[in-house]
Amino acid sequence: MSRQLEGHRVAILATDGVEQDELIEPRRAVEEAGAAVTLISLEPGEIQAFRGDVQPADRFPVDLVVSRASVDDFDGLILPGGTMNPDRLRVDDHAVAFVRHFVHVGKPVGAIGHGPWILLDADVVGGRTLTSWPSLRTDIINAGGSHVNEKVVVDRNLVTSRGPADLHWFCAAIVGKFTQMPQPVEPF
Numbered sequence: 001m002s003r004q005l006e007g008h009r010v011a012i013l014a015t016d017g018v019e020q021d022e023l024i025e026p027r028r029a030v031e032e033a034g035a036a037v038t039l040i041s042l043e044p045g046e047i048q049a050f051r052g053d054v055q056p057a058d059r060f061p062v063d064l065v066v067s068r069a070s071v072d073d074f075d076g077l078i079l080p081g082g083t084m085n086p087d088r089l090r091v092d093d094h095a096v097a098f099v100r101h102f103v104h105v106g107k108p109v110g111a112i113g114h115g116p117w118i119l120l121d122a123d124v125v126g127g128r129t130l131t132s133w134p135s136l137r138t139d140i141i142n143a144g145g146s147h148v149n150e151k152v153v154v155d156r157n158l159v160t161s162r163g164p165a166d167l168h169w170f171c172a173a174i175v176g177k178f179t180q181m182p183q184p185v186e187p188f
Contacts, residue, residue, distance in 0.1 A: 004179045006034035011074040015041045017084025020049035020057040021164045022112050026078045029171035038063045042092055053083045067094040071101045076178040081113025090121040110159040110174035129153055130160040
């Protein structure tokens, strides 16, 4: 197994309602590639994952609250979907600012399913091509982006995917994109 992300720090931004597989599979992929992963959310404690937005699944401990998170502490960001998760994140000013800053400084961001919803509120999709869960198509177009129906789309520092059926391709794409990040520099 290749450890091409050894020394890199990856943030996952999620809250209650996150689609379980869209949280655990990308996390597993970047951890197996050597990255340290931090689960960031709106509140301390745990978040409740779901399957298909209706079936409660596992709970996951939160490592850091987004209002205290700094983009400077991370090399990549993952935005899993589930309908409720990004809908809650996109109305939180700290979460939106965190995502916006990540994109603006050019760090890689992977968003799957409904995850790209928060990219719309961060105002970072204009002039970009994305894919997503089908119901976001009109929202992406109205925000000035292009929407395509493909398993994975890489547009500069954004990697987007349609949903759980495309997790294999999404995970490979984010590990590949995150591998292109500059190697972290150890402080003196």
